[in-house]
Amino acid sequence: MSGTKLLIVDDERDLANLLVKRLSRKGYEVLSVGTAEDALALLKQHFFDIAIYDIRLPKMDGISLLKETKIMASETEIVMLTGHGTIETAIEAMKLGAFDYLTKPYNLSELELTIRKAEENKRLKAKNDSMKKIIKQQNQFMIIGESPIFKEVIDLTRRIADSAVPVLIEGESGTGKELFAKALHYWSRRSEEPFVAVNSGALPEQLLESELFGHVRGAFTGANQEKKGLVEAADAGTLFLDELGEMPLALQVKLLRFLELGEFRRVGDVRERKVKVRVVAATNRNMEIEVEKGNFREDLYYRLNVVKLTIPPLRNRKEDLPLLIQHFIEQKKSSEKVLSDDALLALHHYDFPGNVRELNHLIERGLLLSSGGRIEAVDLLVPRHKPEESQLNERGICTLEVVEKEHIAHVLKQVMWNKTKAADILGVSVRNLYRKIEQYGLKE
Template sequence: MGSVRLLVVDDEKDLLELLGKRLQRKGFKVDVASTAEEAIGLLNSEEYDVGVYDIRLPGMDGISLLKETKSIQVDMEVIMLTGHGTIDTAIEAMKVGAFDYLTKPYNLSELELTIAKSSENKLLKEKNETMKKIIRKHDEFKIIGESPKLKDMLQITRRVAPSEVPVLIDGESGTGKELVAKALHYWSQRAGEPFVPVNSAALPEQLLESELFGHIQGAFTGANKEKKGLVEAAKGGTLFLDEIGEMSLAVQVKLLRFLETGEFRRIGDVRVRQADVRVVAATNRDMEKEVAQGRFREDLYYRLNVVKITVPPLRERKEDLPLLVQYFMGRTKAPEKKLSADAAAALSRYDFPGNVRELGHLLERGALFSRGEIIEQGDLFLLVAGREADLKNDGESADSHKTLEQLEKEHIEKSLEKLNWNKTKTAEVLGISLRNLYRKIEQFNLQK
């Protein structure tokens, strides 16, 4: 009973204070409000199991508050308190979604019993929904392949998953690092709780901090209302920080504090909050180099890198291609189409700078551009500029002695030219984020 969080709303302040104190003595965690508007403020900032609402309130009435509650915290159960003259209104409240109603005057033991029943009902619904989510989610992180390198990686993932240690997933763009993070989550004891991904490269510094830790109203320009951060949304589950190497030093400091203490503050808030979250991070950068050059905190790196899992690039597990092709073709709009022998052979010789993500894009485009039931080599590589030498049937590839960095630079440059330097389309074709493409353009000093 002690873990049940209550919100009690009544405009009779003496009764409200008395009721709040008695319920606290019985072991409940209680917040009180004397108006619906005050209650809505609490609902937007805290999570509750059960609400106890008087139907007659000044301003917004109890029925309207009940409707608002269901839109803010859909799983919260609500008990309505009604006088003898408002029984019809109480029945209306049941139709709107109230768990039960009590007629004044009521005794405390009756209220306690109703609260206990409503809390058990909420817990049962949550368990049912959790089982449904787990069943659905198991289909979302299919890691396809039977190659030795992939099997070794999955073996490490399974061994680490039940633990609580932070994990750093290392690998090139498009290798499937988020799938590995999902496997860590759904093979752990936290499988029934949220898996919350955050792309550190997708947001500027202040927005990333707000996204992670939340903010209070008026904390900065545009902060029109209080916002819960993803750290709180992931409570009890796993927070996946993708592209961690892109995170600013200022946000790194706050993340380190959270990892060490489990404590954080919303932007602009003085209140210290806590969240039980397992952190899994991913990067495609050389993090030791980032640390050496002062772009990433050494203490945070070692805090995140308790266990490192390296996801192999597709060119190092070509034996998985047939299974991957079968999987991706089944997800296209034309799953009945097949690859020609030349197209399959071309794929086996291709180096896949965009890895598994690029393979999915190639097959999707091939299914789209092929005119018949057979996907030809030209259909697959229609928009992949400058890779003809890789796809020839005779002799060694002209690029076989070039470094991976040279190949990546040429591939990005030719793709940009092919698409008339439309960066959004190029990033989509390459299977990388727009921000990552801009970074590559700067890194390779590419110009139109």
């Protein structure tokens, strides 16, 4: 049984009663009235998934009813019924938010098919709303992804967030290692305490030690006053050591001692200080190789590597592209923009050496360079996918007509043969689209 609630508004009572009987047998919950005024009264009391309005109604017409419905019940999908003389009005109704229209006399099977399309459209909208909720929930850390390989990392992050043990986060540049470090902090009971980050490769050795552990006055040239280090600043919270593989060997010894005892000395000081912090480190290097080369202490590596989070590169989770693209577009307050099929295909066939960070930059560039409501592949400036030579040999050299036919068929399928939407996507008039469908013999 469908369970979908339908509202039929048509002053031809015999036809309306026939529709109620037919659609009720199909499992729909159907109510029918003959005027727009009665319809508005029902809309105040009940929610309808789909409404079917005749354009020609006594007193208030179907177009006016459509406008009122969009104010009162914006989630209701509306199908307009029109005579041959009012097709232009029906097209105007589509611009006002109607899902589709049918011309009288219509086949009942055609109406049922349109209703099923409207149901599917509501399902896709609900899925899109769900994606938006996921983005909103994860927006604080921008950890966006529903692919199995990525969800495993998210789940592990949640499980270990409350622990005090050190965590090593590995992953290529741009995968979001710092975001996972923040998630470990903010998803834990330490969330109200400080999260302090230090880049191990950004400073020379002496300055890095001072930055990390602090110094006393006169400890070195330029140390004119006592300074608290980031270790102390992170007390009771989380200390994030980024670019761990860049840390000098001499400083690694002091870090190891701090991890084992929770004690440290400021540069130039003789007094031991104690703090309690959770240490999270990140690197884009293979630390086992760095240990073998003698660039990193083995004992420190194993002390930090109590739990390892490995962030997968974007090329290994391409199914997350739609969520990420939508997030970056909305983040830049450009939600009216969409990616063309060619642009999305170009991204799907791109390896993203810069990972999620690079995708963000590509979308930003696409928004800047695109005109109109769509971002095209050329706006992204990514290498276009080229088929293998064997594929070209199998398909042969296509004419423009073949390419056009395949593209129109693909768009029609994507919008479930909603010709008005397809025409809008293709950038042609509805009349021109009908000619092309007939020309190429395309069938639903």
